[in-house]
Amino acid sequence: MRVLVSCANGSGTSLMMMRTAEKALKELGFKITNINHCSISEGKNSAKNYDVVFTPTTFVNMFENAAKKGVRVIGIKNPMSVKEIQEKVEESDLAEVFKK
Amino acid sequence: MLRYFHDNGLVKIEERVPENWEEAIRFSAEVLKDKSLITDEYVNQVVNDVKEYGPYIVIIPGVAMPHSSAENQGVLGTGIGFTIMPETVSFEENNPEKDAKLFFMLAAKDSEQHMQNIANLSELLMQDGMVEDLMQIKTLEDFESVMNKHNM
Numbered sequence: 481m482r483v484l485v486s487c488a489n490g491s492g493t494s495l496m497m498m499r500t501a502e503k504a505l506k507e508l509g510f511k512i513t514n515i516n517h518c519s520i521s522e523g524k525n526s527a528k529n530y531d532v533v534f535t536p537t538t539f540v541n542m543f544e545n546a547a548k549k550g551v552r553v554i555g556i557k558n559p560m561s562v563k564e565i566q567e568k569v570e571e572s573d574l575a576e577v578f579k580k
Numbered sequence: 581m582l583r584y585f586h587d588n589g590l591v592k593i594e595e596r597v598p599e600n601w602e603e604a605i606r607f608s609a610e611v612l613k614d615k616s617l618i619t620d621e622y623v624n625q626v627v628n629d630v631k632e633y634g635p636y637i638v639i640i641p642g643v644a645m646p647h648s649s650a651e652n653q654g655v656l657g658t659g660i661g662f663t664i665m666p667e668t669v670s671f672e673e674n675n676p677e678k679d680a681k682l683f684f685m686l687a688a689k690d691s692e693q694h695m696q697n698i699a700n701l702s703e704l705l706m707q708d709g710m711v712e713d714l715m716q717i718k719t720l721e722d723f724e725s726v727m728n729k730h731n732m
Contacts, residue, residue, distance in 0.1 A: 490649070490650075491686070493639065493647075495698045496645075499698070560702055
């Protein structure tokens with residue numbers, strides 16, 4: 481599964497959230513083939529090359545185009561919460577699609 | 581990580597009560613400015629980002645991580661400055677989840693070192709009881725005792 485983590489400027493929150501997402505997904509048994517973090521402006525263009533995007537809740541609507549193309553866009557409130565990411569991943573269809 | 585702040589002179593127990601979140605960010609920048617890791621140009625960008633995007637820099641209730649693009653001209657070096665405000669600062673009206681008292685300002689010139697700093701900061705904040713203990717700090721002696729208690 482290809483994972484992108486994006487925040488306003490790509491140097492603080494997204495980096496922290498990337499570590500959390502990596503841990504959360506590995507614990508759930510996902511195989512991550514590629515994980516990156518970047519700014520929203522960069523992410524808007526590159527999101528289509530990923531299977532899932534994690535981003536602070538306020539930025540979810542920036543990824544409408546990617547979402548239309550089938551990229552799962554998941555808004556996260558707490559960039560350090562493994563639990564929150566796991567709960568939201570479990571609410572999505574990611575396990576169905578990527579954990580075969 | 582607490583030792584890192586302590587040994588590098590990157591911790592400050594702020595005595596002035598900031599009037600609003602913007603002033604709090606400016607106070608929290610002083611530690612990094614004193615060490616010539618950032619300039620006001622960067623601080624202004626951090627403030628503008630919050631105005632534009634909202635208080636997403638409050639990463640968990642009580643904890644703010646002010647930062648902006650690493651490419652900003654005002655970023656001169658790499659480090660995290662830790663400032664403890666005398667009172668909780670509100671970022672969003674009627675939303676106590678976005679209040680903050682602990683400010684960790686980021687400067688990220690060297691991306692590898694920054695990656696390590698962020699990893700250390702995550703670990704610090706995930707430590708059981710850490711945020712609660714940091715909230716109680718009023719003096720440098722308090723800080724040292726929290727540092728020794730958690731051995732971090």
